[in-house]
Amino acid sequence: MEATFQIFLILLAALAGTALLARRINVAPAILLLLTGIVLAFVPGMPSLELPPELVLLVVLPPLIYSASVAMSWREFKSNLRPIILLAVGCVIFSAFAVAAATHYLIGLPWNVGFLLGAIVAPPDVVAPLAIARKLGLPRRILVILEGEGLANDATALILYRFAVVAISTGAFSLPKASGAFVAIIICELLFGAAVGWLSLRARHRARDPQIEITLSLITPYIAYWVPEHFGGSGVIATVACGLYMSWNGPLLISAATRLQGIFFWDLVIYLIEGLLFLLTGFQMRLLFEKSKAFPLDDILFATALVAVIVIIARFAWVFPATYLPRMLNKRLRERDPYPRWQATFIIAFTGVRGAVSLAAALALPFALPDGEAFPYRDLILFVSFGVIFITLVGLGLGLPPMARWLGVAQAGRDEHVAELQAEIAARREALGAALASLDAITDDHELSDEVVKLLRARHETRINQLPDSLDPQADDVSAAGIDLTRELIASERKFIHILLRDGKITDETRRHIERDLDLEEASLANREYRKMPW
Template identity: 35%
Template structure:
């Protein structure tokens, strides 16, 4: 019954906080976190413990996969150097900085490195929730960094936990081998799974089965990687990117519409639920703190928070400039951004549920049966750092983005124009032959030619006329909907017929609304897209 109560509470919390965020403009992740904290203070949920297995094996693959399949492979390729440096070098730098601060505050080196590995990765959900106003290139770098740095941090955590539980000295060579093997194995596993699923996707006759396969794909990539002891994170991300590359040729429109609708709702719900679950865990983390006093732990958490935020800022205002001294190619010079435009990248360092789940995976005893000291402090410090980064960085990031004054993405507009022209040209070229094949009358063919040409290069005033026609068609759709509902209410048709006709009306309305672009505010969600 407790599980059912938790599901109900989380669902209600997601719904209410989402509505409140849209009404007030307050940060949705913070509202969700606060709601979870209030729930965690109530007696029924006082003993709640967030299961790291649920986060790492259920939430993480699904969220990573959706982020990967909605990413730009071209932008990742063009910005690969920056992404690779941030997802490996910055993770290691953050882990070392946090470990140094924690050690200076009295924590042993093994536990300090565990804490550093736990807090090293940014949280994709938290970053995506507030970073949508950024240009395509910057947003792609942040999203891909948050996808890949989980893998780096989890490998580093495994090495650090082994040092704690097996009481063995830390080895740089062993860590390097573990990184290389985990990364290569994850990429190969994810790529192999994606390629194996391509012929399966071609042969699936039913859009519903395509959706089922879409849901199963991240787990089909993650599980073999984990069984092979390589990076499940890299496997899921690679699988998603390969699927993005081949998907348009092997997935039909019906299956795609259905799968996208499912993933948009699911990713929003999973992301939001994670914030609520982290909030529920916070009171428990405070109550479980016994190895140090609350005052000492709070001071340590604030110091570690400064280390986490400061290391990221120092990285973005040092490493890129060092790279500039080495790489002076003209193409790289064109891609450089100013110091003011670099600040949003440095400021988008929020931590989230992945860090807390990683902290909870630290075992309570060593291989010899000795108690792992200060494990409770690691969980507490992680929880506080999550809150601090969300409170300090999250609400202020939109203002930082506005201050950066990013130029308009002219390349995107040019690419959209190119697509429209090329598609129209190809359609006009193929139209006579296709019209003859299907026996379409000449006057209908001329009308289609005119329609295509109007959309490619509209005459003066054509946009106004098209908008008027669009509004008229939408109004007629509302009349049709009212008539359909009236017939159902009068008992003239049943609900099955209503849903069948309603589906056709929905597709037509989506088509008509698509002519004017998505409605404003349609993307205000805590997803990692």
């Protein structure tokens, strides 16, 4: 137990140090974490760590999917449902068949084994490419499509994966039955996920306690995921549906205190989960290296390179026709949603980075068939899966920033960000105006004095006057200077409060109350700075 805890502390230290280095050299943390995990795996004296597939598929995946779904806009998800489904379902199935065909004819794998390998490496990861895309400031629609695809493609891949494992284990497969089961799983999980979201939201609204509500929010994704998974589904679709339901209906039922505390809690949880997951994925290199001695190195490298090239080419071969062909054939679609720029389509096709879910699915393969024979090509599937993750994460991950700049997509995203900020200022101004307009009716209901009414009116008018009138560079410079000055004033307040506490003029409880107000004000400044950044 002590050794395990020591390794956990080493991983946390590596996570913090690698994330800091990634920020310094402006590289996606996932790439450095994977490389750091590989290096740590071969450090003398470091014990071998095998990534338990159940840890990823049953413990790690639910909160990752749920958190991303809650952060996702249901309106934007719905408006981009067609391209999301084409990628999350169509592209995954197409990629799996492409890998199966290539490995069957060029390597000699049986069709069912090739399809199993294709189902494992077909779904792109959402964490690393989305983090890079957001940092680059890509257009909002690209981010929504990539995030929506990342939420749903694991479900398609895991369902195909189960079908393939059953076909290899039993030697029987029926396409009509599999297709019917696929549709039934999706429908049932959508309904179940929405029901879990409805129940969770009502329970949290009745609790009216931030600690209890955050605890319930942590339980929610596991209920949504585990029940369908136990009955043979994927659990992913149910978790996505639950998260989207919470995203759309939660703002009016979740208190401000719960929302503020929940944001910090979930940000930390997701940060630790994602970082440790990439580190542990890198750690698997040592285990795979020890097993690779049973295979010719040339065969492993050829199979890995072949599958990596196939999944990359298959994504391009699917994305471009799926983007432009429906518009060519459907005039109404073309009028409602005109042809996108080819540069944006290219970026979506380029972000086919594979992640830890693929490795977890490979590790979850049984060691033996029901008749006692070894599961065919299990170790080869493990090698290829890890190799595809490494090649796509490092290669495509490092290539995405220069590619986006070269195609000019990043500049389009920055222009869009400026427009969003202008719309935000207008929305804030209108909301404050609506609050002022309803002030008279509210004061009549509560029978407030004139002094209180004047104070409330002055407060809202001050907030309106604080909103910028424009987003020109000169106004931005003035705003930035004001933020820096306000931060220095807050620091002066903190020092003075500490002096009062040290001199015994206030209690610790009073100091904590004042500090909380200062913390909220400083967090508000950080939020204003974040919105001004060019993504």
